[in-house]
Each structure stands twice: as structure tokens, then as C-alpha cells.
Amino acid sequence: MDLRETVSLSLIGLLSHKLRTLLTMLGIIFGVAAVIAMLSIGEGAKQESLEQIRQMGISNIIVQHWDKEEDQEDSADTDQNKSQGLTWDDARSIERICLLAEYVTPQRDSKIRAQAHGNTFRTMAVGTTADYLTVLDARMGSGVYFSAEDLRGAKRVCVLGADAKRALFFFDDPLGDRVKIRNQWFTVIGVLADKGAAGGKIGGVLEVRNTDEDIYIPLTTMLSRFHWEPGDAELSQITVKISDSKQLQEAAAIVRTIINRRHRGVEDFKIAIPEELLRQSQKTQQIFNIVMGCIAGISLVVGGIGIMNIMLASVLERTREIGIRRALGARRHDILSQFLVESLLVSLFGGMIGVILGYAVPEIITLYAGWRTIVQPWTIALAFGVSASVGIGFGIYPARQAALLNPIDALRYE
DSSP: OOHHHHHHHHHHHHHTTHHHHHHHHHHHHHHHHHHHHHHHHHHHHHHHHHHHHHHHOTTEEEEEEOOOOGGGHHHHHHHHTTOOSSOHHHHHHHHHHOTTEEEEEEEEEEEEEEEETTEEEEEEEEEEOTTHHHHTTOOEEEEOOOOHHHHHTTOOEEEEOHHHHHHHHTTSOOTTOEEEETTEEEEEEEEEOOOOOOOEEETTTEEEOOGGGOEEEEHHHHHHHSOOOTTOOSOSEEEEEESOGGGHHHHHHHHHHHHHHHTTTOOOEEEEOHHHHHHHHHHHHHHHHHHHHHHHHHHHHHHHHHHHHHHHHHHHHTHHHHHHHHHTTOOHHHHHHHHHHHHHHHHHHHHHHHHHHHHHHHHHHHHHHOOOOOOOHHHHHHHHHHHHHHHHHHHHHHHHHHHTSOHHHHHHOO
């Protein structure tokens, strides 16, 4: 009996019990859909973390100001007499002493309410220097970034992030227009290109914002023209770009030593290396994907057990049919092939429906939960391949039982 005839007989057998076939498929359908959906959620989270880390610069060292917790308030008061937090002099010292540092960019952040043409946008003003674009690998969408001359003159100019521009000016060209920040008017000289990376906390260590929402002004302007509370740290962050990425750990140790000495051992700062966080994130995400894939794979195994049970019941139900076929000349191989093909078809049809459902579920999650999901081609191939393997693996035993039936006993079976 050729393959076409075997498939035809298998389809007839499956279609003669449509409801039973559908119920048998459910385990495979939900298993495949679960594998694709879970791995797509994991891949989306992985890509988002990678974009956040790349946004900070792979060859950078991030030094952030750190406020001590309330339960250390007494010791913090004592520490404040010794250190005033991160300062521009800290950045200058790193630039002068650390020979591995290619650029050192000081940064001061301040929550603001920006206004333009009656539109209001609550965001973050970032006071920084002219090297910011190079250090964080940012690009201008239009206009120019502020210069060293703007920095020296503490000029009231600003550069808008892509989201800040859309919130304040919509589709209008903001270049040359003015934005009100803390009751002072700033002239817009440029707009950054859209980076498209969301904010969040990476590894529970480093806080990352959506920089597309920020408004950038010269650091001298922020320090001299804005009012600050006594005791506030001069800087929120110092970003150090290292010329050789292989020496990041060595450079980080030097930076830590410089600031420790300047702050007299007070730990009012924290240092993070994006490249190190990247490796940790990749390792964590890999474990996460394996765990989720195993959980989803359990559904496929359960579906396979369902196929085996139904096929065993089918063998009992069709024992007399098997006996008649054997009496008419069918070989054991023919019986084995028929039941094995039936099992495989159930898995393949269930797998196809599961793939469709697996595509739909991530889209629904993205639409309603706002989570980023990415369906990779290899995920579909994996889920579909496993479903076919489950069909064959769990179908072999029932098919073998059918093939080993004694024709005489099968004909007598009632």
C-alpha cells in the first residue's frame, strides 16, 4: 500500500470522528501556542533590555549619584560633612588621571514642566556638555547640538528629544522657537533622532530613562540659572567613555579609586558597566527562555499523552477492522503506517492551528498589556518540529499494538 492510500485511509479515519479528533488536537494546539507565545515574550524582553543597555553605550562606565536609605540617615548626615556628592571636579579629575578615559561627560538631571504654544510636558531636563552625542552614540535628527561656546556662556539654548518635540510641537518645526523651562525661555537649536528605547531598571541596579523624552541644555546654564536646594549634589551622573573596551574593568577600578579618594571613602555613588550588565542580562534571559520553553513543552507532552490514549482507544475500537484488513492481505507494516500517519496528522494539524494561535496571542498581549513581543522564525520551527516529534513518538506504541494483533483473534473480537 503506497503513502497516498495510507494518508487517505488515515484522513477518513480521523474525519469519521471529528469531535474526538479535535479534542485530541487541543493539547498540541495549546502546547505549540504556549511555546511560541512564551518565547516571543522572552525575546521581546531581551531585545528591550539590549536596547536600553546599548543606549547607555557598550564601552561606557556609568557613575551615578546615590542617596543612602532612610535607615542609614544618621550615618548619612555624618557623611555629608565629608562629601557633597558627585561634582564637576570629580569628572575633571577622572579626565586628568584616568588615561584610559577617552571622554568624560558630567550630567545633572532635573524634573521639569516644559511649555510651548500652550502645550505642557512633564519630563527631565538634562544639563550636560558638548561631548554627550559622542559618549552616548546619539544622532541629531535636525538642527545642531549646543557647542563649547554655548557651555562657556551659559546660554539658554536647548535640544529636544524626539518624544519631547512631538509632545510640545506636534508636527511643527521647533527650530528657532522657544520653550519655557522653570520660568525661563530657551531657544530650540536642535532635535535628537528617535532612539526608541524605553526606560526601566536593568538588573535591579541601574535606572534607565526613555531619553527621547529628555530636554538637553548646557550644564553651566543649569547650574547657574536654576535654583537648587542646599546640600544637593552638583551632578547626577558622570559617563566615562573608554577608548579600549577590553580594559573596562581596569578603568572602572581606577574611576572608583579616584572618586573614593575625593569623597574620603564615602559611598555616595554607584558604578555600573553596561557591557557587564549586557552579559548578565543575556545569561538571565537565556535561563528565562529555557524555563518558559520547558513549561510550555509540558503542554506538548500532555498533548502527546492524549494522542496516545485516543489512539489506543481507536485500536480497540477498530480491532475487527484490522483483522479484516489483515485477512485481505494487508501486512503488519501497512497497519503500523496507517495508525502512525493518523497520529502524525493529528499533531501536524494541531501544530498548524497552534502556530496561528501562537502568532495571535503575542499580538493581543502587545495590544492590551503593552509588553513588547517578538515572534522569531526559529520559534515556529521549533514548536512545529516538537509537535511532529510528539505525534510520532506517542503514536508508535498504539500503532505497534495494532500491527501486532493476531488476525484470527482480531476477527473474533466483538
